[in-house]
Amino acid sequence: MNVHETRFDRPDADQGVDQLLIDRDSSFVERGAAVAATAGAEAEDVDRKGRFPKAAIDAAREQKLLGMQIPVALGGFGASIFDVTDICYALGRACASTAMIFAMHQTKVACLVRHGMGSAYHEALMRRVAAEQLLLASSTTEGQNGGNIRSSAAAVECSDEVISLVRNATVISYGAEADGIVTIARRANDAASCDQVLLAVTKENYTLERNLGWETLGMRGTCSAGFELKIEGPSSMIFSEPYERIHAQTMTPVAHLCWSSAWAGIAAAAVERAQRFIRKAARGAGGQMPPGAAHYTAARMALTRLRAMITANLDVYATHEYDERALASLDFQSAINLLKVQASELAVETVMNAMRACGLAGYRNDGEFSVGRHLRDALSAPLMINNDRVLANIATATLMSGVPAALRD
Numbered sequence: 001m002n003v004h005e006t007r008f009d010r011p012d013a014d015q016g017v018d019q020l021l022i023d024r025d026s027s028f029v030e031r032g033a034a035v036a037a038t039a040g041a042e043a044e045d046v047d048r049k050g051r052f053p054k055a056a057i058d059a060a061r062e063q064k065l066l067g068m069q070i071p072v073a074l075g076g077f078g079a080s081i082f083d084v085t086d087i088c089y090a091l092g093r094a095c096a097s098t099a100m101i102f103a104m105h106q107t108k109v110a111c112l113v114r115h116g117m118g119s120a121y122h123e124a125l126m127r128r129v130a131a132e133q134l135l136l137a138s139s140t141t142e143g144q145n146g147g148n149i150r151s152s153a154a155a156v157e158c159s160d161e162v163i164s165l166v167r168n169a170t171v172i173s174y175g176a177e178a179d180g181i182v183t184i185a186r187r188a189n190d191a192a193s194c195d196q197v198l199l200a201v202t203k204e205n206y207t208l209e210r211n212l213g214w215e216t217l218g219m220r221g222t223c224s225a226g227f228e229l230k231i232e233g234p235s236s237m238i239f240s241e242p243y244e245r246i247h248a249q250t251m252t253p254v255a256h257l258c259w260s261s262a263w264a265g266i267a268a269a270a271v272e273r274a275q276r277f278i279r280k281a282a283r284g285a286g287g288q289m290p291p292g293a294a295h296y297t298a299a300r301m302a303l304t305r306l307r308a309m310i311t312a313n314l315d316v317y318a319t320h321e322y323d324e325r326a327l328a329s330l331d332f333q334s335a336i337n338l339l340k341v342q343a344s345e346l347a348v349e350t351v352m353n354a355m356r357a358c359g360l361a362g363y364r365n366d367g368e369f370s371v372g373r374h375l376r377d378a379l380s381a382p383l384m385i386n387n388d389r390v391l392a393n394i395a396t397a398t399l400m401s402g403v404p405a406a407l408r409d
């Protein structure tokens with residue numbers, strides 16, 4: 001059994017006895033595996049048609065995984081970051097788009113759980129996420145601003161207790177399919193671009209008008225189109241904490257851990273295909289290893305490094321999850337940002353090695369050893385908040401923090 005595996009202790013109150021027993025007996029690993037099986041079955045079609053992985057997300061709803069992080073008291077399972085990232089990895093092995101949708105949704109839920117307690121609006125939304133298995137999308141990218149998340153153009157307008165916001169949302173993955181959106185905005189018209197708030201909004205309070213399509217190389221099932229996002233509703237939709245703090249404590253760490261786990265899953269799937277290819281080739285040659293075997297070994301090495309890097313960062317995050325000062329420290333912020341950069345590069349490296357191990361059989365878009373889809377999906381990783389931007393942002397911080405004196409510092 002996985003050391004971080006959690007048993008559920010409180011299924012939804014209105015479920016029947018049978019359902020109650022199922023909930024008690026199913027582990028997150030089993031639930032994740034069930035969703036991964038569905039995701040894997042539709043992965044090629046999702047990629048070919050660039051369509052939303054509906055069956056997989058419906059399966060996640062059926063397994064009640066969309067609300068897994070919600071506290072037990074609010075109807076969820078109180079799942080840990082270990083549980084969530086394990087599922088991101090399992091889904092990444094089956095269908096990268098499903099894994100990324102799951103990863104983005106869980107990041108938004110983590111913000112609600114960590115920063116929404118004590119707010120009647122956000123607690124009610126958490127109850128709904130658990131009970132109705134609402135899918136939450138993310139809107140951070142705006143206009144021509146690229147991945148510069150710590151700067152917003154659109155500002156919240158406020159009159160009495162009602163607020164409104166109109167946002168040029170360049171990219172919202174599964175925007176059309178989501179039940180709610182978590183978005184950033186400038187606090188007010190006279191606020192600086194970095195004085196931001198976070199809002200969690202459900203469908204009743206927003207409209208989306210599509211203004212940009214999604215015809216891309218990979219991650220095609222995320223359906224990350226552009227929209228004009230118009231929000232109107234109660235001011236309680238705004239989180240009371242400034243976005244700056246939510247960004248450092250939750251949004252960045254959880255996004256980077258979940259994304260990296262999904263990318264590691266893609267890399268693992270490519271390694272698995274390369275392993276089958278090399279085994280088959282060796283069997284066909286009377287046990288003689290094919291020349292591409294060295295690339296398979298390189299793929300295994302890269303995957304090992306990738307997984308080690310993620311698990312090390314997971315341990316650090318879990319240790320300091322409730323320690324605001326530790327999360328805000330230069331060391332932690334540098335490490336969690338470098339995780340994104342390194343994990344994304346390693347995922348591409350792993351898949352490339354797997355492709356070279358398989359040769360033409362890997363390069364083909366058809367056949368059991370094809371890793372074309374995996375490569376196209378993995379190539380999104382260094383761009384998704386561009387690594388150049390991340391590295392430029394942390395350059396000063398890495399200069400200021402000391403070089404470790406001991407191995408385990």
Ligand SMILES: Cc1cc2nc3c(=O)[nH]c(=O)nc-3n(C[C@H](O)[C@H](O)[C@H](O)COP(=O)(O)OP(=O)(O)OC[C@H]3O[C@@H](n4cnc5c(N)ncnc54)[C@H](O)[C@@H]3O)c2cc1C
Nearest residue numbers: 138139140141146147171172173219383385386388389392
């Ligand atoms: C699969 C996928 C799903 C996505 N889903 C969402 C979503 O749901 N919601 C959302 O809001 N966004 C989403 N995004 C967008 C993502 O979060 C980034 O905003 C986007 O990828 C950045 O786009 P960009 O490369 O055009 O912009 P930029 O980050 O501006 O990069 C453009 C170019 O400028 C360079 N550059 C930028 N800054 C620097 C710097 N400081 N130093 C050196 N070079 C620099 C980069 O190297 C790059 O070549 C998604 C992206 C992908 C790939």
